[in-house]
Amino acid sequence: EADIYQTPRYLVIGTGKKITLECSQTMGHDKMYWYQQDPGMELHLIHYSYGVNSTEKGDLSSESTVSRIRTEHFPLTLESARPSHTSQYLCASSDGGNQPQHFGDGTRLSIL
Amino acid sequence: QKEVEQDPGPLSVPEGAIVSLNCTYSNSAFQYFMWYRQYSRKGPELLMYTYSSGNKEDGRFTAQVDKSSKYISLFIRDSQPSDSATYLCAMTAPLSSASKIIFGSGTRLSIRP
Numbered sequence: 571e572a573d574i575y576q577t578p579r580y581l582v583i584g585t586g587k588k589i590t591l592e593c594s595q596t597m598g599h600d601k602m603y604w605y606q607q608d609p610g611m612e613l614h615l616i617h618y619s620y621g622v623n624s625t626e627k628g629d630l631s632s633e634s635t636v637s638r639i640r641t642e643h644f645p646l647t648l649e650s651a652r653p654s655h656t657s658q659y660l661c662a663s664s665d666g667g668n669q670p671q672h673f674g675d676g677t678r679l680s681i682l
Numbered sequence: 683q684k685e686v687e688q689d690p691g692p693l694s695v696p697e698g699a700i701v702s703l704n705c706t707y708s709n710s711a712f713q714y715f716m717w718y719r720q721y722s723r724k725g726p727e728l729l730m731y732t733y734s735s736g737n738k739e740d741g742r743f744t745a746q747v748d749k750s751s752k753y754i755s756l757f758i759r760d761s762q763p764s765d766s767a768t769y770l771c772a773m774t775a776p777l778s779s780a781s782k783i784i785f786g787s788g789t790r791l792s793i794r795p
Contacts, residue, residue, distance in 0.1 A: 576725075610690075612787040613726075613770075629782075660725050668714045668774055671783055673725035 573597055576661050576674035584682050589648045591677045593661030602644040603671060605660040606630060613660065619644055651681045685709050688771055688786030696794050701758040705771035705786045708752065712773040712784075715747050717756045720768045720788065729769075730756065761793045 574595040583589060595602065604617040605628075615628030619638040633655070634648050644663075648655055658678050662671040688705045695701055703717075713734055718726035730745040732738045738745045744757040754773070758765055771786040 610788075610790075613785045615782060618782070662725075668776055670714075670716050670728050670731045670772075672728060673718075675725045676723075678723070 574661060574663055574672055574674040576659075576677050578677060579675065580678045580680075582680045582682065583651060585650075585652055587651050589651050589679070591646045591659055591661075591679070593644045593646070593674060594642050595644075595661075595663040595672075595674075596642060597663060597665070597672070598641065599663035599665050599672075600641065601664045601666055601671075602638065603662040603664075604628070604634075604636060604644070604646050605662065606632065607658045607660055607676070609658075617646065651679075653681045655679060656681050683708065684787075685784050686771065686773060686786045689789055690787055692790040692792055694792040694794060695761060697761060697763060699761050699793075701756075701761050701765070701791060701793075703756040703758075703769050703771075703789050703791070705754050705773075706752055707754070707773060707784075709773075709775065709784075710749075710752065711775035713776055714774045715745070715754050716772040716783070717743075717745055718770040718772060718785075719765075720770060722767075726770055763793045763795050766792045 577592045600621045602619045605613040614630035616632040617636040658676045660676045662673045664671045686707045717730040720726045735749045742759045746755040768788040770788045772783045774783045
């Protein structure tokens with residue numbers, strides 16, 4: 571059973587606000603990922619991390635930033651939210667190698 | 683052309699039917715294949731994980747990989763209304779950058795009681 575938690579589950583907020591989406595996993599996985607998924611659409615990788623102090627941008631350009639100060643924690647930040655950031659954000663982790671990724675339940679973000 | 687192609691559906695079948703979900707891919711380096719199930723407003727949940735070609739069975743689910751045809755399938759036997767969800771295929775190559783997984787766009791499945 572995967573143990574990866576995302577908060578908040580839903581967020582409706584105004585334009586220009588700073589937002590941090592939280593993601594934590596209790597499995598000790600080194601690799602963590604952030605995906606963006608619009609309704610009925612495929613997953614797009616926006617950030618990933620090999621481990622502490624390692625972050626890389628994914629395939630889809632994103633104005634968000636991430637940090638990895640602790641193994642279990644991989645928060646995503648939007649400095650100034652815009653309506654174009656409205657989407658579902660999914661966090662995942664894996665045990666390295668070619669092991670499958672395990673996902674949280676996502677944060678559904680709506681920017682007014 | 684996308685690396686992974688998946689029919690978006692929707693696919694609607696009666697309860698008890700056998701369901702076949704499929705993906706094709708273009709990258710012959712893919713060796714690890716996964717199927718995820720995603721319920722509405724939830725994250726994807728890993729169903730099956732297979733390496734290279736062949737079949738793998740887990741309860742009512744069977745995953746099949748045909749690397750020569752670059753084609754993978756998920757079969758669901760005795761389908762139940764609780765199987766109604768979006769099914770995502772996914773795959774990765776050995777030692778790929780950051781173990782990046784390529785996902786299909788998902789097939790929406792509805793099981794009619």
